[in-house]
Amino acid sequence: MAEHSFPPLKNDLLLRAARGETVERPPIWVMRQAGRYLPEYHEAKAGRDFFECCRSPEIASTLTLQPIERFGGLIDAAIIFSDILVIPQAMGMTVEMVDKKGPHFPDPLQTPQDKQYIELMERHVDVAKELDYVYKAITLTRKKLDGRVPLFGFTGAPWTLLCYMVEGGGTKLFKQVKTWIYKYPEETKALLQKISELCVEYLALQVKAGAQIVQVFDSWAGELSPSSFKKFSQPYLAYIAKHLPLRLKELGLEQVPMVVFPKGAWYALDACADMGYQVIGMDWLHHPAEAVKIIGDRPVVLQGNADPGVLYGSHESITEVVTEMVKGFGWAERKKGWIVNLGHGITPFVNPDDLKFFFQEIHRLTKTD
Ligand SMILES: Cc1c2[nH]c(c1CCC(=O)O)Cc1[nH]c(c(CCC(=O)O)c1C)Cc1[nH]c(c(CCC(=O)O)c1C)Cc1[nH]c(c(C)c1CCC(=O)O)C2
Numbered sequence: 001m002a003e004h005s006f007p008p009l010k011n012d013l014l015l016r017a018a019r020g021e022t023v024e025r026p027p028i029w030v031m032r033q034a035g036r037y038l039p040e041y042h043e044a045k046a047g048r049d050f051f052e053c054c055r056s057p058e059i060a061s062t063l064t065l066q067p068i069e070r071f072g073g074l075i076d077a078a079i080i081f082s083d084i085l086v087i088p089q090a091m092g093m094t095v096e097m098v099d100k101k102g103p104h105f106p107d108p109l110q111t112p113q114d115k116q117y118i119e120l121m122e123r124h125v126d127v128a129k130e131l132d133y134v135y136k137a138i139t140l141t142r143k144k145l146d147g148r149v150p151l152f153g154f155t156g157a158p159w160t161l162l163c164y165m166v167e168g169g170g171t172k173l174f175k176q177v178k179t180w181i182y183k184y185p186e187e188t189k190a191l192l193q194k195i196s197e198l199c200v201e202y203l204a205l206q207v208k209a210g211a212q213i214v215q216v217f218d219s220w221a222g223e224l225s226p227s228s229f230k231k232f233s234q235p236y237l238a239y240i241a242k243h244l245p246l247r248l249k250e251l252g253l254e255q256v257p258m259v260v261f262p263k264g265a266w267y268a269l270d271a272c273a274d275m276g277y278q279v280i281g282m283d284w285l286h287h288p289a290e291a292v293k294i295i296g297d298r299p300v301v302l303q304g305n306a307d308p309g310v311l312y313g314s315h316e317s318i319t320e321v322v323t324e325m326v327k328g329f330g331w332a333e334r335k336k337g338w339i340v341n342l343g344h345g346i347t348p349f350v351n352p353d354d355l356k357f358f359f360q361e362i363h364r365l366t367k368t369d
Contacts (some may be wrong), residue, residue, distance in 0.1 A: 003208050003253075004139055007147040014076040015150050018213060018257035018279050020299050022336045025366045026055060026329075027076035028359055029152075031217075031261075031281075032345030034081050038352055040066050046189055050097035054082050054231040060137035061144050068148060068159075070352065074359040077149050077213070080138050080206075084156025087198055088165050090130035091120060095164075108168030108176070112187035121194060127201040135209035142210035153211025155202055157218035157262075158236035162188070169267040174223050181232055188232065195245075196236040203240070204247040207256050215259040215281065216240055219344075222264010222283075229265050234275070237262070241276030259303060263344060273300045284308075284343030288328030292337070299323075302329065303339040306358070311342075311350040315357055322361040331366055 009015075014027035035041055036044055044062050045053055053059045061162055063081040085095045085103050096104045109117055142151055156164075166176040180188045203214045221233050237260055261281030262268055272280050273295050282291060282304035310321045329338040340362050346355065 004142070004210060006142045006210060007145075009150060009212075010147045011073075011076060011149050015212060015257065017336065017339055018259070020301055020336060022279070025363065026331060026338045026340045028078035028340040028362055029075050029079065030067075030342050030346050031079070033075070033079060033338070034063045034133065035346065036348040037346055037350040037355070038066055038070070040070070051086075051095070054086065054134045054137075057133060057137040057140045060133075061141040064137075064141050064151075065144055068145065071356060071359060074356065074363065075149065078145060079152040079154065080134070080141060080142065080211065082134055082137070082154070083206075084154070084219075085162065085164060086131055086134060087156060087161055087195065087202065090127060090198070090202075091125050091195075092119075092123060093165060102170050103164060104164030105164065105168040109166045112180075112184045117187070117191070121190060125198055127198055128205055131202060133207070135205055138209040138211055150212040151210060152213050152215055153203060153209075153219060154215045155199045155240075157216045157221070157233065157240075157260075158199060159224070159233040160218050160220045160225055161195050162192055162232075163220045163223070165191075174220075177223075181228060185231070187241055191304050192232065192236050193239075196239045199240050200243045200247055203244050204251060204253070206306055207248060207253055208251060211256065211258045213259065214244070215261060216277075218262040218265070220261065221262035221268070222265075224265065226267045229262075229268055230271075233262065233265070234268065234271060235270075237277075238275045245276075261303075261313075269294050273298050279303050279339060281305075281341065282343065286343075287356070288325060289330065292328075292330055292334075295337075298299045301339060303341050305341070305343040308342040308344050308347050308350075311346065311354050311358060315354075318354065318358050319361055322358065322365055326362075327366045 017023045017027045060081040064078050068078050089095050094106055098104050163177045166180055241258055248255055257278040259279040261283055262278040263283050266285050270366055279301045282302055284305050284307040306321050310317055
């Protein structure tokens, strides 16, 4: 039984495509579709702190709806306005969002010998209580969406969250996290397992609150070598894919499609297709046609994968990239197996009209009359 009753879904294209069904056109959404490139985002945020916006269901739902309102019938999903770093916060770590710079942990994890690591490993985290504001935002957003499009919930992947927790923010060197995996592999794995269990509960409670599909963002997967990906990312992504359905069943909730986005880990596409996810998000390092071949007849849908940078370019370039994608994913012949997205989140300073043109070109070039 669902926890809430919501208005019926008028556009279920994305959910049908995610289940591998043949569809009339490929569904579209973009990662970070609510965010800094939208003037209305800055207006609604009105100088407030980023995490304060995440914690306010009213503001978070308003921001989530902005791209749906702006782009009307051109896009097929909303994604709840939040951040992957709410999990480290729920675990007791302080995370600030520094304007124009990104996330900052004043007190990142140092070594497994530290009191902080030991306490973190021992602490029971009440995911229901700590992240209650996210569930409230999801429920309110489902109501405000009024069935226009389905709503994504999401989590950071254990590996990517670990990177932030030990690096303390963005990094180019990955010095701390590489020290952890190569010096303290067992303690690293114990922490990754703990994060994975929290991710499962967090996603299950998002579904309970109204999320209709979920995505696991492994934004730093590509920093791992193929063999370290197998040790430090893959087992935990697989754990989530195995245990979320079990937890949903236990809670008496319907199953939802699961998307994994292992950014940069192109070598792992084949392995990811056997991990239990219905959809694999791809960055722009993949040739769609080769990815389709690697998947073969396995029931996996691909999501992606235009270079977000094309949105800084000319309309001719956008048309060219869309044409290549439509051809590469074999849309005209297959009519299934593809959810359109960029290969990573949309970047600041993109003109929203150029994103709109990208959407329109997808519609135009996949139209069947
Ligand atoms: C790595 C990561 C983070 N957060 C997220 C990821 C994974 C996706 C990815 O790889 O891009 C996930 C995320 N963050 C945000 C969303 C909202 C939903 C959506 O996609 O529209 C989602 C899905 C809002 C946000 N998260 C953030 C903003 C910008 C905050 C602001 O300055 O107003 C937004 C709208 C801040 C953030 N949060 C994070 C960083 C590195 C930054 C700074 C860089 C940036 O600004 O893009 C951590």
